[in-house]
Amino acid sequence: DAGVIQSPRHEVTEMGQEVTLRCKPISGHNSLFWYRQTMMRGLELLIYFNNNVPIDDSGMPEDRFSAKMPNASFSTLKIQPSEPRDSAVYFCASSLGVGRGPQETQYFGPGTRLLVL
């Protein structure tokens, strides 16, 4: 399996522009997670889906952020409008999502490094 795939790997944009990050989870995984990592705040969970349904979006910073999962093999994280403080590395992760065992292993993608000027 190719693992979790994210695109683009790098994104540079100007303040006010719309940014869309994409993620393809591992085939057969039922849960998908979006994280943001910065030096100041570390690794933060933004939102996670189970069977394409958003379960917890309490980490989404504000209305400028939105996430969708239209099917089991694709998810997007959108920022509109973007601001310089959104600059960070955004990771997508997936897991089996059966919720019947110890903390399930999450498999992370390579991340998207976003710079908003």
Place this chain on the structure above:
Amino acid sequence: LAKTTQPISMDSYEGQEVNITCSHNNIATNDYITWYQQFPSQGPRFIIQGYKTKVTNEVASLFIPADRKSSTLSLPRVSLSDTAVYYCLVGPFGNEKLTFGTGTRLTIIP
């Protein structure tokens, strides 16, 4: 979720055994202990998970005392490629959410 405390950073020489201890004083009965590793410019990667006593795999060992208020990740004979940030996480059975703390930045010196 139980709060975890780890050293911010550690240095070690190549070939040595490295032990990173994590404190989780308010761990609950149904909590498991999980460690992730993050190399520079990569996403975190699962290393090992345990509930009590000792767990060993091809990468590391995890030691958990009887009171479970702490755990120690042991990396045998480290190499330069073990330079990474190591995160200790505690969460209940069936829990899907991971809460990452600041982690321990391990630097291996040649």
